[in-house]
Amino acid sequence: MKRVLVFEAHGDDMEFFAGGTIAKFAAAGHEVIVVVATDNDKGSFELGADEMRALRDRELNGAADVLGVARVIPLGYSDGDLAYDAPPRELRGQFMRLIREVKPDIMFTWDPFAPYEGHPDHRAVAVAANEAASFAHFPNFYPEHAADGVQPHYVSEHWYFAKSPRDQNKFVDIDAHIDTKIEALWQHEAQMVLTVADMKCQQQASGLNIPWLEALDPHDYRDVIAKQMKAAGRAAAGRSGLDCTYAEGFRRTRFGGIESLAKDQQIAEDV
Numbered sequence: 588m589k590r591v592l593v594f595e596a597h598g599d600d601m602e603f604f605a606g607g608t609i610a611k612f613a614a615a616g617h618e619v620i621v622v623v624a625t626d627n628d629k630g631s632f633e634l635g636a637d638e639m640r641a642l643r644d645r646e647l648n649g650a651a652d653v654l655g656v657a658r659v660i661p662l663g664y665s666d667g668d669l670a671y672d673a674p675p676r677e678l679r680g681q682f683m684r685l686i687r688e689v690k691p692d693i694m695f696t697w698d699p700f701a702p703y704e705g706h707p708d709h710r711a712v713a714v715a716a717n718e719a720a721s722f723a724h725f726p727n728f729y730p731e732h733a734a735d736g737v738q739p740h741y742v743s744e745h746w747y748f749a750k751s752p753r754d755q756n757k758f759v760d761i762d763a764h765i766d767t768k769i770e771a772l773w774q775h776e777a778q779m780v781l782t783v784a785d786m787k788c789q790q791q792a793s794g795l796n797i798p799w800l801e802a803l804d805p806h807d808y809r810d811v812i813a814k815q816m817k818a819a820g821r822a823a824a825g826r827s828g829l830d831c832t833y834a835e836g837f838r839r840t841r842f843g844g845i846e847s848l849a850k851d852q853q854i855a856e857d858v
């Protein structure tokens with residue numbers, strides 16, 4: 588059994604980019620723990636910040652149950668303001684302490700080197716999580732952790748969400764888990780309503796004629812989210828070289844690239 592630790596900015600980040608793969612890890616008996624840095628309080632055109640915070644736990648736990656996630660750890664930073672409210676050294680230290688406590692074999696998070704990432708929370712999580720995972724086994728980083736009985740830990744694999752096909756070097760067949768991924772996304776009701784409402788904003792501002800979108804009530808998000816996820820899964824499968832209909836693609840590094848020193852040997856895949 589491996590332990591998987593996910594660092595995400597918002598409750599639905601992992602579901603969009605890795606929901607099928609996380610469901611596959613969980614179904615194979617691995618333990619998945621998810622850290623959600625912010626409280627999602629900006630994610631609605633309809634609900635205020637307090638109402639959004641009240642919804643958060645229900646949606647997070649609903650999606651975690653669908654995916655088979657063992658534990659969700661919400662950190663509660665303000666949505667959109669993570670980089671401003673959490674100084675980089677503080678956030679990195681918080682993530683490093685969680686790594687040293689949870690002791691994951693595998694980390695999933697945003698890619699700190701992905702270009703054109705517009706969301707400041709995604710960038711802040713990416714940098715802090717990557718640095719924390721890279722240095723958590725060095726005892727002289729944040730030595731106060733050891734004083735609390737939390738010991739250094741080496742994270743073997745870093746899996747980064749990859750929006751751009753150019754960055755993807757690892758693909759996972761999610762044929763058996765695409766429906767679970769979609770079901771988990773549907774649990775994030777406020778965020779799904781926002782996603783469709785934002786598409787309608789874009790359509791209205793553009794003046795483009797897209798009748799099905801003009802007619803769509805954002806609360807009827809299920810079909811459009813399912814179609815989007817299946818289209819993305821088919822596109823990734825087409826690039827993957829795998830014999831599957833749906834896939835997810837990641838930028839992955841394992842064991843710091845030590846494989847290059849043992850070219851005749853293979854490290855086994857977990858999923």
Ligand SMILES: [Zn+2]
Pocket residue numbers: 596597599600706709
């Ligand atoms: Zn996000």
